[in-house]
Amino acid sequence: MSDIGRYRGRFAPSPSGPLHFGSLVAALGSYLDARSLNGDWLLRMEDIDPPREKPGAADAILNTLELFGFEWDEAVLYQSSRIDAYREITGYLTSQGLAYPCSCSRKQVETAGSQGPEGIIYPGTCRHGTEISRATKTLRVVTDSVEISFPDLIHGRFRQDLERDVGDFIVRRADGLYAYQLAVVVDDAFQNITRIVRGSDLLFSTPRQVYLQRLLGLPQPEYSHLPLVMGEDGRKLSKQSLAWPVDASDPLPSLIQAAKFLGQIPPADAPSNLDEFWEWAISSWDNSSVPVQKF
Ligand code: GLU
Numbered sequence: 001m002s003d004i005g006r007y008r009g010r011f012a013p014s015p016s017g018p019l020h021f022g023s024l025v026a027a028l029g030s031y032l033d034a035r036s037l038n039g040d041w042l043l044r045m046e047d048i049d050p051p052r053e054k055p056g057a058a059d060a061i062l063n064t065l066e067l068f069g070f071e072w073d074e075a076v077l078y079q080s081s082r083i084d085a086y087r088e089i090t091g092y093l094t095s096q097g098l099a100y101p102c103s104c105s106r107k108q109v110e111t112a113g114s115q116g117p118e119g120i121i122y123p124g125t126c127r128h129g130t131e132i133s134r135a136t137k138t139l140r141v142v143t144d145s146v147e148i149s150f151p152d153l154i155h156g157r158f159r160q161d162l163e164r165d166v167g168d169f170i171v172r173r174a175d176g177l178y179a180y181q182l183a184v185v186v187d188d189a190f191q192n193i194t195r196i197v198r199g200s201d202l203l204f205s206t207p208r209q210v211y212l213q214r215l216l217g218l219p220q221p222e223y224s225h226l227p228l229v230m231g232e233d234g235r236k237l238s239k240q241s242l243a244w245p246v247d248a249s250d251p252l253p254s255l256i257q258a259a260k261f262l263g264q265i266p267p268a269d270a271p272s273n274l275d276e277f278w279e280w281a282i283s284s285w286d287n288s289s290v291p292v293q294k295f
Pocket of ligand 1: 011012013014046184198199202
């Protein structure tokens, strides 16, 4: 049987801390969506930002997912093993005039750029060349003012004018590390991911990713952006803030809470063990009940 068109989903945590409730929600949403449609579900460890990583976090995340009963297809892909691919792709972008070296410091960008929905909009200072005497710092992709639009399975059509709202964005940082925006696109294509289900904080990053897919001639997956779990301070839970690490010794309550957070309603006779939970959650997953994150 041909595998063309088979659903392939993924969960792609960064090992910046233990799995917290917010990342459990993202893992669960992507898993249930994939499994309810008989899809594959892959794990990718996004470990290309050592300054933000915590020793042991990658193993701890995998261990917790396993204890919770997640089952992944294929070996975990570690982005740290993919640096050659990122180097090759950034080389290609540069050789095609689609990316350029930029010597602006953060301070210079802040002074010259205006505030956009995703931070300071790069004003294009180095687009037509940097001063030779200045050190090259980052590598940026040339954006254009064509509106990028894609259908999100939860939010509906999302639109962004990249040049106006984001500006030429970084694909390799001044410290030589490759940017998330580049690595995620290269690896979603490498792993033949067909549908990406993840937190809504990445909704505003998706146009950059769709744009890179177009520049590189890569297929565009479907997207579904789940609501974010907010802390008491009204901000997204993050691993760095060590917010709400899930209790790996007692997975069921967290799983039920995460499913409810995603708008799924457990039966009156609630699942009393992991097997019952997974059977119920996969067979009754309903994407249309997932609440829409308001911004
Ligand atoms: N590694 C990213 C994070 O942990 C998620 C990447 C993605 O799902 O595209 O926030």
